[in-house]
Amino acid sequence: MTATPTILPRPIKPAGTRKRIMIICPSLGFGGAETQIIVTAKGLTARGHDVAIYLLSKEKDRVDEVRAAGVTLWEDSRNSRFDLPLLGRLRRAVHEWKPDLLHGYLFDGNLYARLAGLGNGIPVLSAERSSDYTLRRAQIAAHLATRWLSDAVVANSWAGAALARQMYPGLKNHIHVTWNGIDVREVQRRAAAATGMRATLGIPEQAKVACFVGTVKPEKDLLLAIETTRVLMQQKDTPWHVVFVGAPIYQFMSYASGGAAEVDSYAEQVEAAFATLPQQQNVHRLGNSKQVIELMAQSDVFFSTSSREGFPNVVLEAMTAGVPVVSTTYSDIQLILPLAWQVVAERNGQMMAAAILRAAEDRELAQIQKDWVSQHASIECAVDALEAVYELYIPKNTGLTA
Template sequence: MTGCRDTKAVETAGTGSTDPELSRVCLMIGQLGLGGAEKQIVILARGLVARGIETTLFLLSNRGPREEELAGSGVTIISLGYRGITRPWVDLRRALNDTAAGLRAFVRLVAHLRRARPQVLHAYLFHCYIAAAPAARLARVPVCVAGRRSLGTFKEGRRVQLAVERVATGMTHLVVANAHAVAEDAMRQEGLPRDKIAVIHNGMEERDFRAVSPAHLTTDLPVVLCVANLRTYKGHQYLLDAVSRLGQRKQPCTLVLIGEGPQRPDLEQQAERLGIDARFLGHRTDVAAFLARADVVVLPSLQEGLSNAVMEAMAAGRPVVATAVGGTPELLCDRGVLVPPADAEALAEGLHWMLTDHAASARLGKAAREWALEHLSADTMVERHVSLYRRLLERG
C-alpha cells in the first residue's frame, strides 16, 4: 500500500468577510452531461441561487440530462450553440477549424455578458475558460475565474494548447482547482504563481449521504463495485486482472462495472478470457443503490483529478480501494486503501484485505463517511466559492 500525499502546497480557499455584496454570477461549461464537472457546476449554480444570487449558466455547446436537475431552481440557462466541440480537451484542431461557428458563439457570449452585467464569470474546463477570459475583458466583467478540474496530461506536448491557455490565464483573476494535486500540476505545467490559484474541493448534496435500499443483484459472492467511464486511463484492464488474481487466492467476487466507453468490447473480451464474474451495466442513474449493495468500491485510474465516484462511495460509508493518483490521496489518506497505479497485484492485495478483514473495512468506511460529512458537503463548497468571489471583488 502506498502512503498519503502532502496536500499543503496550495492554500484551500476558506470563508471570509461577507462584503462586498455579491448579487450576479455567471457560470460556464461545455454541456450538461453526466460527468463529474457537470454535477459540480449544477450543485454550485443551485447553491448560489439559494443564497439569493442571480445565476446564469452558459453552455458552450450542448444541453444534456443534468439540465433536468436545474428545473425550477431559478438558474437561467443559455446555450451559445457551438457544435464544433464534441469531446472537450481533445478536439482542439476541430475547434480551431470551425472558426465561423466559434466566433458566432463568442459574440453571443460577449453580448449576453453585457446584458447580464455579472460581477463574476467562472468558467469550467479548457474550451470554456479560453473563451471566457477574453469575453469577460470585452464585456468588462469585474472578476473572471478559471476552473481546473483535472490533471493537464492531455496538454503535454501540445504547444498551441499550452500557449492559448497561458494567454487566457493571464486575463483571469484566479484559477480554482478542485484538488491540491490539480493545483500543483497547473503550477508545474503552466508556471502559475501560488497566489493565483486556490483549492476548493468538490461538494456533495444531502441525498448523497442518505441511506438507500440496496440494488438487487443475483450473486452469492462479495460485490466489488467500480463506477468509471470505460476508457483506457481509468485502468479497468488492471482491475480485471486483479479480480482474476483474487479467484486464484480462493477469494472470488462479483465485479460490477457502471459506466460506458470505447474500451467496453476489449474489457468484455478480457473478462471472458479470464473467466471472472464481471457485470457491465453501462450508464446508470441509480448508482447509490449499487453503492449500498457493494462490499468494496474500487477505482483503478491511471490518472485522476478529484473523483466524484470516490466521494460518493465515502458518503455511503463504503470501504474504498483506489490508486494513489491525482487528488485521490487527499480523499482517502487514512480513510481508504491506496495502491500504485497500473499494478494489478497491489490492487488484488488491497481488495483481498478489504474483503477478508471486515473490522478494517468497517473502520475505514466509517472514517471516510465522517470526513466527507465534515469536508465535502455542498454547502461547504458553495460557501467557499461565495467567499472567494467576494474577496476577488473586494480587491477590485
C-alpha cells in the same frame, strides 16, 4: 491518518447581498467536473446568489435538475472546437445577464470564459480539474494566447494547483485550491433507500460485490480494473461479482474532439480484455447511469484505478454512502482516503485485489470515511471555500441587495 490541508474559511459578507456568477462549461454529462458544477451551482443558489450556467453544447440528461434548482441555463450548440458565432452569442448573454464574475470549467470552458470576458471588465476565473497531463498542440496555442485574460485559477486539488502554477506563471499568487464537496444528506438519503441491485443482476446474497465507476478512457485505466477483477474471481472462499458503471466517452460526447483515435483504440483494448475474463456471468457492465450512488451503496467495496484525476466526486459519494474505498495513487487521493493502506502505490492487480479484500472485512472503515467527508468535503465546505475566492475578485461595490 493522513494530514489534510486547510480549507479557506467562509467569508463574512453583509446580510442580504448576493452575487451573479456565470459558469461556462462544455456540457453537463456524467463526469466528475460536471457533477461538481451542478452541486456547486445548487449550493451557491441556496445561499442567495444568482447563478447561471452557459453550456457550449446541448444537454439532454441533467438540465432538469439544474433548472429545478433555480439556476439560469443556456444551451448552445457548438459546431466546431472553436466556434466564433457561438462566442458571439455567449458575449451577448454576458452583456445581457451582467454577471459579477465568469468562471470557466474544463479546457474549453476556460477558453470561452476568457474570451467572453475580454473588454467587459468582468473578473474571469479559470479552473484546473486534473493534473499530470499534457495539452495537444492546438490547445497549447489557444492557452498561451488567452491565459493572460484569467484573473485567477481555481484548482480542485493541490496536485492541480502545482500544474496550474506552471501553466499560468503570471498568476502564481492567484492560484487557489477549493476541494470538491457533495450534498452529504442527499447522498445518504439515496444510499439508505437503495435496493434491488442483486435481484436485478442475479447476484447471490452470499457473494461479495466490488463496484467500479469510470468512463472508458485511458486515464481511468480500465485494463488495471479488469486485471483486478480477474484476481478477485480467483478467490476460493467467497465468490465475487464486479459491477462496472460507465460508457466509452465517444458514446456521449456531443462534438468531435482531438485524440478520438486514441480513445477508440483504448476502448477496443478494453473490450478485448473483458472478453478474456473467466466467469463472465459475474461481470456486470451497466454503461452510464443516474443511479451511481444507489449501485455503489449496494456494493461491498468501491475501487478506483485512475492514473490521473482531479478531486474524485465518486470517491466522496462512495465514502458518504458507507462503502469502503480502495484506490490507486493519484492527485490528492492520499489526503482524501483516511487510512494509508486504502491507497495502493503500485499499479498491480494482485495488490489492488488484496486491498479490496481487506476493505471488505474492515468493520470500522465505513464510519471513518463518513466522518471524514462530513468534516472536509461537504457541499458546505466547498461553497465556503469558493465564496472566499470569489470575494477576492468581485469588486466590493457590486452585488445585489435582497
